[in-house]
Amino acid sequence: MNRDLPLSGITVIDCGQVVAGPTIAMILGDFGAEVIKVENPQGGDQGRYFGRSKDGVPLTWKQLSRNKKTITLSLSKPAGQALFCKLVEKTQADVLIESFRAGTFEKWNLGYERLRALSPGLTMVRVSGFGQTGPYKDRPGFGTLAEAMSGFAHITGQPDGPPTLPAFALGDMVSALYATVGVMLCLYRRDAKKAGRGQSIDVSLLESLYTMLSGHAVVYDQLGMPGRRTGSRTAGSAPRNVYRTKDERWIAIAGSTQALTERLFREMGRPELIEDPRFRTNRDRVANVEALDEIVGAWVAGRTQAECIEQLVNAEVAVAPVADFKQLAEDPHLVARKTLVTIDDPDLGTLRMPDVLPKLSETPGRIRFAGLPMGVHNDEIYRDRLGLTDADIRALQADGTI
Numbered sequence: 001m002n003r004d005l006p007l008s009g010i011t012v013i014d015c016g017q018v019v020a021g022p023t024i025a026m027i028l029g030d031f032g033a034e035v036i037k038v039e040n041p042q043g044g045d046q047g048r049y050f051g052r053s054k055d056g057v058p059l060t061w062k063q064l065s066r067n068k069k070t071i072t073l074s075l076s077k078p079a080g081q082a083l084f085c086k087l088v089e090k091t092q093a094d095v096l097i098e099s100f101r102a103g104t105f106e107k108w109n110l111g112y113e114r115l116r117a118l119s120p121g122l123t124m125v126r127v128s129g130f131g132q133t134g135p136y137k138d139r140p141g142f143g144t145l146a147e148a149m150s151g152f153a154h155i156t157g158q159p160d161g162p163p164t165l166p167a168f169a170l171g172d173m174v175s176a177l178y179a180t181v182g183v184m185l186c187l188y189r190r191d192a193k194k195a196g197r198g199q200s201i202d203v204s205l206l207e208s209l210y211t212m213l214s215g216h217a218v219v220y221d222q223l224g225m226p227g228r229r230t231g232s233r234t235a236g237s238a239p240r241n242v243y244r245t246k247d248e249r250w251i252a253i254a255g256s257t258q259a260l261t262e263r264l265f266r267e268m269g270r271p272e273l274i275e276d277p278r279f280r281t282n283r284d285r286v287a288n289v290e291a292l293d294e295i296v297g298a299w300v301a302g303r304t305q306a307e308c309i310e311q312l313v314n315a316e317v318a319v320a321p322v323a324d325f326k327q328l329a330e331d332p333h334l335v336a337r338k339t340l341v342t343i344d345d346p347d348l349g350t351l352r353m354p355d356v357l358p359k360l361s362e363t364p365g366r367i368r369f370a371g372l373p374m375g376v377h378n379d380e381i382y383r384d385r386l387g388l389t390d391a392d393i394r395a396l397q398a399d400g401t402i
Contacts, residue, residue: 005032006363010187012095013038013087014068015075018047019143019169020127020205021099022064023176028095028183029067030356030365036087036381037065041072041402044374057347058371063354065371071382072375072402075108079401083386084110089118090386094198095183099127102137112200123186123198125179131204143171146205151213155227163229175208238285239264239292242322243300250322251300251308258282260318267315268299345370378402 003009010033014025022037022045029035039045051060073087074080088096096115098105105111105126112124126132129141139145147153147165157164182201189195210217216227232242232252239255255261258281265273273279273295278288285292300308305321312319321327328334329352341355348370356365382388382402396402 003032004363005365006360008032010034010094011091012036012097013091013093015096015098015100016127017045017099018050019064019172020175020179020203021097021125022047023173024097024125024127024179024183025068026064026066027176027180030367031360031363032365033095035068036091036377037068037070038073038075038084039070039374040074040076041375041400042074044072048374054348059351062345062348062351062370066353066367066369068371069377069381070372070374071378074401075110077399077401079396079399081108081110083382083396083401085115085118086386087381088115088122092119093122094119094187095123095125097125097127097179101140102126102128102130102132116198119198120196121190121198123183123190123201125183125201125203127175127179127203127205129205131207132202136206141205143169143175143205146171146175146209149206150209151216151227152209155213155216155229157229158231159229161229171205171209174212175203175205178208178211179203233289233293235286237282238289239296241293241296243293243297245300245305245308246302247304249305251305252320252322253296253300253312254318255282255285256318260316261285263315264296264312264317267312267317268296270295270299341367343367343370347373375402 007028010028012025012028012033012035014022014035014037016022016025025033025035025037037045045065047064048058048061051058053059073084075084087093112122115124116122128137129145130136130139144165147170148163150171152170153163153165156166179201182203186199186201190198219225220227232240234240237254237256239253239261242250242252244250253264255264261279261282262274265271265279277284279285279292303311309319309321323331329340334340338355340352342350342352345351351370353367353370356367378393382393382396383390388396393402
């Protein structure tokens with residue numbers, strides 16, 4: 001049962017596409033909200049086709065659309081728009097998530113004011129590449145573009161290499177987290193502060209990721225420095241890098257405080273480096289990072305990854321292996337914390353995926369089921385919840401509305 005979860009009683013209509021919008025709905029569903037996933041009957045959410053599949057079953061989708069009821073509905077058809085309005089009104093939806101190009105819902109006569117008139121407490125989350133206003137608002141927008149334009153790619157990669165995009169949907173995920181915070185703020189104001197009304201939330205993929213890099217924006221504002229690629233180093237502290245071990249693996253070391261760095265120098269058998277004028281303070285170390293990395297790298301290269309980890313962990317130095325996903329699936333710490341959860345699935349038998357975050361002490365979220373095929377809840381929603389007859393449903397299916 002979901003009634004003990006913190007968002008039980010909240011109804012979310014997920015019209016999001018691909019990653020950002022669906023991730024917001026996934027998080028809300030993890031904590032007990034009823035999520036109704038709306039997909040175009042002609043192909044569905046394109047997120048179904050992202051990433052790898054097993055026997056035709058999309059694997060990323062299994063995680064991204066967990067805990068969601070799925071219905072098909074064409075919002076571009078007048079009959080679909082009327083049915084959508086009925087869905088909002090009958091469920092008294094609390095949250096609506098859409099991630100179409102700016103103005104699309106208005107084109108479909110599904111603007112926020114119309115929908116809020118049907119459900120006054122409705123909060124509408126609008127996720128787009130560049131936001132609902134501004135000169136770029138009509139451009140198609142995806143996380144890749146935000147990752148390029150936000151400054152992220154410009155500062156990521158080796159100094160002599162090209163700008164580097166992340167290998168996962170970073171811009172979408174960051175935007176989803178900001179948007180989820182926005183949803184909770186709106187619900188708190190509506191309910192705890194008794195405002196009684198929802199709000200519209202404008203989330204831009206570009207702005208979300210740019211804001212995460214705000215330190216660089218302030219540095220440019222004050223010092224005129226536009227940023228540069230530094231590999232795995234950072235201008236904030238040194239040593240901070242990845243180092244190759246004797247067995248051709250990698251470790252990461254962070255000397256984020258003076259005490260951590262001094263412990264590292266002692267464990268390396270080089271206590272004299274503590275008083276070396278090149279490395280005495282963090283600013284000194286950042287200024288002489290090439291020489292510092294050469295010394296640390298030479299020490300690491302003389303040991304295996306396991307030897308480095310054991311020795312430095314015992315010395316309370318901040319160190320970690322550069323792990324792949326096989327190692328993560330078997331990591332004793334993640335296993336002990338049940339970071340991966342095994343669930344039953346009608347398509348795959350069983351599968352493991354990351355469990356719900358954050359971990360609440362009294363009302364933790366849970367995964368009830370993984371992502372499902374398109375439209376499996378059409379009967380429950382259209383017949384049982386909205387009162388459509390079999391004849392109504394057949395007619396809507398015939399003209400491609402559902």
